[in-house]
Amino acid sequence: MHATIQKDIEEIIGYFKAGEKVFIVGCDNCAAKCHSGGIPETQEMANRLQKRGINVIGWCVPQPPGVSLCKLSNTKKVLQEQYGDQIKEADSFLVLACGQGFHTVLDATEGAMVHPGCDTIFGGETVSDNFITEYCSLCGECIVDFAGGLCPVTLCAKSLLNGPCGGAKDGKCEVDRNRDCGWQLIYDRLRALGRLDQMEAYMPPKRYSKWSRPRSLTLGDGEATFSSLAGSHTVVNHD
Ligand code: SF4
Numbered sequence: 001m002h003a004t005i006q007k008d009i010e011e012i013i014g015y016f017k018a019g020e021k022v023f024i025v026g027c028d029n030c031a032a033k034c035h036s037g038g039i040p041e042t043q044e045m046a047n048r049l050q051k052r053g054i055n056v057i058g059w060c061v062p063q064p065p066g067v068s069l070c071k072l073s074n075t076k077k078v079l080q081e082q083y084g085d086q087i088k089e090a091d092s093f094l095v096l097a098c099g100q101g102f103h104t105v106l107d108a109t110e111g112a113m114v115h116p117g118c119d120t121i122f123g124g125e126t127v128s129d130n131f132i133t134e135y136c137s138l139c140g141e142c143i144v145d146f147a148g149g150l151c152p153v154t155l156c157a158k159s160l161l162n163g164p165c166g167g168a169k170d171g172k173c174e175v176d177r178n179r180d181c182g183w184q185l186i187y188d189r190l191r192a193l194g195r196l197d198q199m200e201a202y203m204p205p206k207r208y209s210k211w212s213r214p215r216s217l218t219l220g221d222g223e224a225t226f227s228s229l230a231g232s233h234t235v236v237n238h239d
């Protein structure tokens with residue numbers, strides 16, 4: 001899940017030139033779950049902007065229900081087949097979705113001005129309907145096995161790989177005393193698993209070239225290729 005939060009309405013209004021014809025696009029997957037760009041929020045954004053004098057000529061949240069805006073083939077089809085006239089008339093698009101959904105609208109509308117209506121804040125786990133939190137920083141090289149399944153890159157404020165910094169107090173992080181020390185969490189989990197011996201292991205520095213952006217994934221018949229600054233790496237998903 002890509003967690004997003006709507007930008008302040010004044011920042012959004014500041015995008016538009018006088019008379020600019022705006023079409024708003026939301027997302028029925030992650031942005032809907034974050035209440036930043038589902039059907040109610042997209043409709044409400046249209047109402048708020050119209051009340052402030054912005055020339056909103058239409059809005060949509062591409063369907064079928066639950067589909068991600070960042071699925072280009074579907075977004076392009078919905079925009080062109082169902083909203084073609086409004087799309088041609090629009091001077092710009094306001095996107096209520098993550099940066100990937102934003103770029104999908106940019107691709108699907110071929111050359112139009114596209115404005116971001118949300119900030120994309122992290123990739124997270126939907127713990128409950130009203131709580132999403134970050135357990136993975138999408139580093140491209142998962143090392144959590146040695147840490148009992150918890151990610152030191154994400155849960156430690158300094159992303160330390162080989163144990164705590166020494167500044168934790170009462171299990172809380174020295175960078176922010178309100179949050180748990182990631183390494184305390186890792187220690188507690190390994191102890192509960194009976195695998196404290198894994199604390200002895202040395203974790204070599206990460207290959208940050210795998211974290212370089214932009215990265216890509218190419219899917220073939222039973223194989224997938226991950227490309228980054230570290231090069232291309234293909235895995236075969238069957239025997
Ligand atoms: S090690 Fe990397 S891929 Fe694994 S959970 Fe942490 S950030 Fe995510």
Ligand code: SF4
Pocket residue numbers: 155156157158159160163164165166167168169172173174175180181182183184
């Ligand atoms: S106190 Fe713990 S979480 Fe905070 S920086 Fe140090 S090791 Fe990382």
